[in-house]
Amino acid sequence: MSAIKERRERERAQRHQLIITAARELAEAEGWEAVTTRRLAERVEYSQPVLYSHFSGKDAIVRAVSIDGFGELAAHLRRARLADPGPRRALHAVCRAYLEFATERPALYQAMFVMPTDVKFAHAETPPPLRACFDEFVSCFRPDNARRELFAEVIWSALHGIAVLSDSGRIPPDSQGERLDFLIARLADTPG
């Protein structure tokens, strides 16, 4: 009786995640404009209305994908930071990892940082993985740096600008390394 319900709920949760990963794979393979509710439904082998029993609409699916992405990005940044100790080197590593993430998963990155969203950033209801991403940048600055949050915001913004302008072909994708080196050299908090 209750075991059956449990199985049902388990299956439902699996299907929930299936939809999210299918959306993400489709987006990464053909871009978000190819992610239509029809194609997505076909891909998960259910009809369209099933999607709406899991998510309030297409936006909610994108949002779910993006939150998955925040978790992965946070882990990716953290790994980079811990692998390269020392404040200056850590910052460089984290920034490089960030751009790497953006260029290797452009569709996921778009869902997270470009597409319209109502996810709250820098707010009490901010999803923890998102906060964790930001904190990786903050942690690259000295704890006694009173403006490290501001520094992190600016660094993050600059990286985002670089990522998004090169992804849309507005700045040439080569010399990405040069741009990053210059940015770090100027923005790290350990002068010299």
Add this chain to the structure above:
Amino acid sequence: MSAIKERRERERAQRHQLIITAARELAEAEGWEAVTTRRLAERVEYSQPVLYSHFSGKDAIVRAVSIDGFGELAAHLRRARLADPGPRRALHAVCRAYLEFATERPALYQAMFVMPTDVKFAHAETPPPLRACFDEFVSCFRPDNARRELFAEVIWSALHGIAVLSDSGRIPPDSQGERLDFLIARLADTPG
């Protein structure tokens, strides 16, 4: 005979511009998602197919709006740069003017720098107004600075990141001034 043709062409050019400004006004009033070919046609008081006799499609209309925008932005930046002489102050003024433009005309800014485009940036076929925008940043650095183009790219990217993240609510819109000050302090080429 030819006078008639001239009048026709004149009227046609007027209507061409009318479409562009109508699209822009509609976008600035209600966002680009409200700019549909039907609403745009209604607004210019012609039927939909007329739009397609002027532009190859909706993308081309957005592109035309964005090119108008590049001209305005170039003039805006130039004015700021010339009003505030001295390399360091000029850079500050240009950057402030850039962010001002982005926040005051968010829809226009989106057409220029966010929406998918096939306008060539940093290329032989780059529209002159666009090149002029970029040159305003370059001109803020000393001519003997061999890497001033790189500097300009990075500064522009950083500003773009700030503009777009604050427009989409991903960083709080206040303390925009602080962020800018910090950025300039670190990225200007006259150290100290």
Add this chain to the structure above:
DNA sequence: GACGACATTCTAGCGACGCTAGACATCCTG
């Protein structure tokens, strides 16, 4: 095992989108 009650899933369709074919009107030319 048969049967209502309930939940789940699907078929079919709504209104709006970008875009276009073909009918219609209008104007210049001979």
Add this chain to the structure above:
DNA sequence: CAGGATGTCTAGCGTCGCTAGAATGTCGTC
């Protein structure tokens, strides 16, 4: 004034996100 080019419009195609209501399947109770 006729005929052809030019310009404009009506109507419609295929697709989109989304949903109402039918159909299907599953469950606890007799």
